[in-house]
Amino acid sequence: MATVTSEIPARFSTPEPATRDSSVDLGQRLKRMRLENGWTLEEVSQRCGVARSTLSKIENGQMSPTYDVLQRIMRGTELDIVELFDARRQNAPFGRRSVTRRGEGKLHPTDTYRYEVLATDLSQKEILPFKARVVARSLDDFPGWVRHQGEEFVCVLSGRVKVFTEFYEPVELAEGDSTYFDSKMGHAIISLSEEDAEILWVCTGITTLK
Missing domain, CATH: 2.60.120.10 (Jelly Rolls)
Structure with missing residues (x-):
């Protein structure tokens, strides 16, 4: 891989500062997915073996879940971890089609x-x-x-x-x-x-x- 210089005008040479994606509000998404399934915190706690107080802190942004805790929540609730981390899928319509002649x-x-x-x-x-x-x-x-x-x-x-x-x-x-x-x-x-x-x-x- 080589950087091109011979054919590139000088004004092209200065890269723009990298932009950062907005952070994922993991707790709010977990809460949304829990409520969509009609579960209480106590029910989720029993399903995945994570303390109710811990779940509450995660949902309220007071604690970041460890990888182990996150895995237990996902396994216990059978929720989609891809949906959890993909903001675009939260309100994505389903079953659409478009035809352009x-x-x-x-x-x-x-x-x-x-x-x-x-x-x-x-x-x-x-x-x-x-x-x-x-x-x-x-x-x-x-x-x-x-x-x-x-x-x-x-x-x-x-x-x-x-x-x-x-x-x-x-x-x-x-x-x-x-x-x-x-x-x-x-x-x-x-x-x-x-x-x-x-x-x-x-x-x-x-x-x-x-």
């Missing part, structure tokens, strides 16, 4: 890309899917690196592109090629083909395009 996405043009956002009838999505025509032909078309939380997947539908990422050499992709990368790493995509390349782009960690 060709050309019926929401258009969102910018100086560098012409986005067509898909599945716009769904809110609270885990991912943001869209197609994009890559208008940019040079890194000079960008004010700097694009960065955000999450991950993303890009697949070339037509044409050819060059994908620039902060910590890797640029890579050229042709029709049918794809790449997957960490969105917190600076990135930008330009067209190499005579016509604007078209790509399928799927991102996590963002809900709107800028």
